Amino acid sequence: MGKDTDIDLMLRFGQGDETAFRSLYMTYRKKIINYCYRFFFDLGTAEELSQEVFMRVYKAGSRYRPEAEFSTWLFKIATHLCLNELRKKRYKNWFVSLDSEEGSVANQLADPSPEILAVMEGRERKKKITSAIRALPGKQRAAVLLREYHGFSYKEIAFQLGQSESSVKALIFRGRDHLKQTLCGEFGEGL
Amino acid sequence: MKKTCEQSVRLQLLKDNALEKEAADRVKEHLRECEPCQDEWDSMNALSRVLSELDDQEVPPDFDRTFWMRVDEYNGKGLFSFFGGRSAGRWRIAFAPLLAAIIMAAGLYVSVQTMGNKVEELSLSDQMDLLDDFDVVNNLDLLEDWVAMNQMKEDS
Numbered sequence: 001m002g003k004d005t006d007i008d009l010m011l012r013f014g015q016g017d018e019t020a021f022r023s024l025y026m027t028y029r030k031k032i033i034n035y036c037y038r039f040f041f042d043l044g045t046a047e048e049l050s051q052e053v054f055m056r057v058y059k060a061g062s063r064y065r066p067e068a069e070f071s072t073w074l075f076k077i078a079t080h081l082c083l084n085e086l087r088k089k090r091y092k093n094w095f096v097s098l099d100s101e102e103g104s105v106a107n108q109l110a111d112p113s114p115e116i117l118a119v120m121e122g123r124e125r126k127k128k129i130t131s132a133i134r135a136l137p138g139k140q141r142a143a144v145l146l147r148e149y150h151g152f153s154y155k156e157i158a159f160q161l162g163q164s165e166s167s168v169k170a171l172i173f174r175g176r177d178h179l180k181q182t183l184c185g186e187f188g189e190g191l
Numbered sequence: 192m193k194k195t196c197e198q199s200v201r202l203q204l205l206k207d208n209a210l211e212k213e214a215a216d217r218v219k220e221h222l223r224e225c226e227p228c229q230d231e232w233d234s235m236n237a238l239s240r241v242l243s244e245l246d247d248q249e250v251p252p253d254f255d256r257t258f259w260m261r262v263d264e265y266n267g268k269g270l271f272s273f274f275g276g277r278s279a280g281r282w283r284i285a286f287a288p289l290l291a292a293i294i295m296a297a298g299l300y301v302s303v304q305t306m307g308n309k310v311e312e313l314s315l316s317d318q319m320d321l322l323d324d325f326d327v328v329n330n331l332d333l334l335e336d337w338v339a340m341n342q343m344k345e346d347s
Contacts (some may be wrong), residue, residue, distance in 0.1 A: 001255075009208065025258075029250060029254070029255075030248075033248060033250060033254070034248055038245065043251065047254060047257075051254070053259065055261060055262070055265070058262060059265070084196075089257060107298055122244075125241075126245060129242065130245070133242075136234065136297055148239060148242050153207075153208075154207065162206070169203070169204070169209075176238060180234060180238055183238070183241060187237075187320060191234050191237050
């Protein structure tokens with residue numbers, strides 16, 4: 001489905017066509033859930049925020065004016081909700097130790113099979129990537145996620161974050177640098 | 192310690208397809224010759240590979256049901272649907288003149304009632320001897336008027 005069609009669908013929804021909204025919802029719900037999930041790595045929070053994103057789109061209805069691609073606008077709503085959520089104190093000092101539980105379980109097993117070890121190592125790696133992303137400041141995190149996982153351009157990310165393109169370049173550069181520094185100890189010098 | 196090259200900042204722009212074709216070609220040319228930039232390029236691609244190791248989450252089983260329930264609630268099946276919802280706009284337009292008339296009638300009724308109280312208070316001022324202490328305190332302004340009126344009568 002082309003992006004222009006998404007704008008058409010949203011405009012049709014604004015004129016009362018509910019099926020147009022359903023189509024947009026089905027196309028984007030998983031992407032939005034995953035974006036919110038990678039912001040917090042908490043499925044409950046991701047679910048709540050994603051529902052709110054689509055409720056806002058639904059409520060926008062006839063007031064919607066296409067000022068950017070539909071997906072850019074949709075992720076802008078999601079980004080604002082995620083950044084607001086991040087500002088709430090409950091996530092500020094949230095830090096997960098890099099000493100994983102799986103690692104300690106592996107140490108306790110007398111002779112784990114290679115398959116179990118591989119699964120554990122995989123989970124361990126994911127946990128470290130998760131911690132590294134979660135350690136990024138809000139706007140850096142948003143910019144890196146929007147670029148790396150959703151392929152938005154600098155111009156689109158600038159619209160989503162309400163920043164200039166040059167600020168977005170700097171945010172992504174610093175975000176990647178931060179991730180490389182955090183992860184290179186764990187994933188080798190290749191980073 | 193890794194060597195760095197001042198061109199390395201442009202590598203990010205190349206990776207993110209943010210360079211014009213001519214500029215991109217120049218950076219690619221430089222990349223072929225510069226070892227620190229090759230390291231940086233490999234490192235950026237390695238990071239993308241590492242990040243792609245995170246699996247996509249599936250849509251939670253109750254997500255759709257909860258969402259469409261919220262939509263239904265907003266849309267007219269909820270308690271306060273008249274004041275919100277997508278169809279509320281048309282109803283609001285239809286009922287707006289009626290609502291305005293009700294508000295005006297209510298306002299008129301309240302003002303008439305208030306006028307009635309004033310008339311009652313004025314008639315009380317003519318019968319000050321019937322007021323007990325509590326009423327006198329509550330109607331000090333009327334009492335003052337009454338004293339002033341008496342004073343004027345005496346003067347005349």
